[in-house]
Amino acid sequence: MSKWTICFAAAVASMGTAAAQTNVIPNPNFDAADVSWWQGPAQASSSKSWDPFGNPGGSLFLESTLLPPQLAVIEVSGPCISGPPGEWIYRGQVFNASEGPLLEECAIFFVRYEDATCSGPPIFDSSDGPQPQGVWIDREALPLEINQFIHSFRPTLQMTRGNFKGVSRCYFDNLELLSPGQQVVEVPAMGPVGMWVLIGVLLLTGIRKLYGGS
Ligand SMILES: [Ca+2]
Helix, strand or coil, X not given: CCHHHHHHHHHHHHHHHXXXXXXXXXXXXXXXXXXXXXXXXXXXXXXXXXXXXXXXXXXXXXXXXXXXXXXXXXXXXXXXXXXCCEEEEEEEEEEECCCCCCCCEEEEEEEEXXXXXXXXXXXXXXXXXXXXXXXXEEEEXXXXXXXXXXXXXXXXXXXXXXXXXXXXXXXXXXXXXXXXXXXXXXXXXXXXXHHHHHHHHHHHHHHHHHCCCC
């Protein structure tokens, strides 16, 4: 097998690896009407549900009419995850459909723990801050490092109810939780045309090399 055949095989294999990467979150696009992987919310006058509105398709929907003096934070969390050391990536899209002013937030973040079972005191990420309403936007948690200080975490979806007026609503969709070694390889968006162009370039380069070209 020539080095060019090996090069081509490696290129195809790398594309396959990128396409086959595993997202730890089940049903991350909410194509199925199932939000049971997410626990909560524990807060009063608040609920979670699957909703047909999404980007596209379904989404996880958080809604609250919580009144003071209770905490104005409504959240659902995934199960405790204690994975391999390294950097974890967690991101997705949110749609803020609250009736109140821009004090309302829809956030995606890790809740970190020093022990391996999420049973110690939680260490929270920072919040995203006020965000536009009525539009899908990208949200990404700060990267999480599983190391000698942090051993487990819960991926969390959170709605901050800023003014206790009207109904607070957040939609979450297209969630992605990547463990170390499963991070997205920065392969350019490559449809069928792009892939055949790459194959053509590789083959032509190989033929030129075969006949002594540079
Ligand atoms: Ca969806």
